[in-house]
Amino acid sequence: MKKEPGKPRVVTTKTVTTMKQTGEKITMLTAYDFLVAKYLDQVGIDIILVGDSLGNVVHGYATTLPVTVDDMIYHAKAVKRAVRNALIVVDMPFMSFQSSTDDAIRNAGRIMKEVGVGAVKLEGGSYIAEIVKHLVKIGIPVMGHLGLTPQAINKFGTYEVRAQTKEEGDELLHDAKVLAEAGVFAIVLEKIPSDLAKRVTKAVRVPTIGIGAGPHCDGQVLVVYDMLGLTEEFKPRFVRRYAELAETMRTPFRGYISDVRTGRFPTGKESYWPWPGQRGPASGKKTGATPPGFGPVARHSI
Numbered sequence: 001m002k003k004e005p006g007k008p009r010v011v012t013t014k015t016v017t018t019m020k021q022t023g024e025k026i027t028m029l030t031a032y033d034f035l036v037a038k039y040l041d042q043v044g045i046d047i048i049l050v051g052d053s054l055g056n057v058v059h060g061y062a063t064t065l066p067v068t069v070d071d072m073i074y075h076a077k078a079v080k081r082a083v084r085n086a087l088i089v090v091d092m093p094f095m096s097f098q099s100s101t102d103d104a105i106r107n108a109g110r111i112m113k114e115v116g117v118g119a120v121k122l123e124g125g126s127y128i129a130e131i132v133k134h135l136v137k138i139g140i141p142v143m144g145h146l147g148l149t150p151q152a153i154n155k156f157g158t159y160e161v162r163a164q165t166k167e168e169g170d171e172l173l174h175d176a177k178v179l180a181e182a183g184v185f186a187i188v189l190e191k192i193p194s195d196l197a198k199r200v201t202k203a204v205r206v207p208t209i210g211i212g213a214g215p216h217c218d219g220q221v222l223v224v225y226d227m228l229g230l231t232e233e234f235k236p237r238f239v240r241r242y243a244e245l246a247e248t249m250r251t252p253f254r255g256y257i258s259d260v261r262t263g264r265f266p267t268g269k270e271s272y273w274p275w276p277g278q279r280g281p282a283s284g285k286k287t288g289a290t291p292p293g294f295g296p297v298a299r300h301s302i
């Protein structure tokens with residue numbers, strides 16, 4: 001179904017396939033929590049990826065390797081509660097699928113069953129084709145991921161552009177064809193030369209979604225904290241910063257610290273100091289507010 005302007009559309013793996021056929025660009029961003037997912041969904045993002053990049057940007061690990069299936073499920077559940085329309089895809093973390101098809105089925109099954117998302121994403125080439133086939137056969141849609149695959153960082157030793165030689169490019173193209181044949185519904189292409197991404201995009205019937213792979217892919221993905229400028233030291237050329245939230249956050253944090261230290265916060269207006277039935281000099285109104293320690297105050301009470 002083509003997107004009608006202003007109307008939300010429930011995105012499925014089938015929608016994504018159709019988008020490639022009709023030439024409609026696919027938009028994907030990561031989210032790891034309820035509020036970011038809610039805002040992405042509100043503005044009509046097609047796919048929300050609960051990426052294992054959460055290991056880096058949320059948990060502060062140096063690589064994605066320590067991330068567990070339980071971590072992914074915890075974050076994906078928060079995302080799922082917020083989303084009405086976008087397709088949610090969850091990364092299978094390192095060693096949750098590589099060891100055996102049984103492990104892959106058990107862990108992907110847990111993600112699908114416990115969270116209720118639309119698909120999982122697996123990093124890797126032809127060597128995971130059998131696993132992909134099994135998952136797809138039992139009804140678990142799979143997104144592939146080629147090029148820079150951060151779970152293999154210890155094999156490569158760097159985060160440099162991948163597949164820069166003709167042989168490596170041909171191998172990646174072959175991997176993409178094998179994955180498509182095995183049944184993936186889309187393939188992420190990370191940090192590869194733009195002309196190679198173009199070749200892959202032309203060669204496979206499934207959509208390609210690029211990150212640092214140039215403009216010829218069928219869609220684009222970025223890590224949301226990168227495009228918001230929260231990961232300010234991370235500046236690869238493929239990240240376009242749509243905001244500078246690190247400084248946007250530090251400024252109010254400094255303001256708060258200064259206001260508390262100098263006694264400018266809170267004011268009478270920002271306090272519930274009058275007891276129920278009493279008139280508060282700050283507002284002159286009855287507040288009826290419960291004094292601290294006299295019952296729960298709901299998060300949304302004002």
Ligand code: KIV
Pocket residue numbers: 030049050051052053054091145188190211221222223
């Ligand atoms: O984990 C992640 O966020 C990803 C994207 C970079 C594609 O895999």
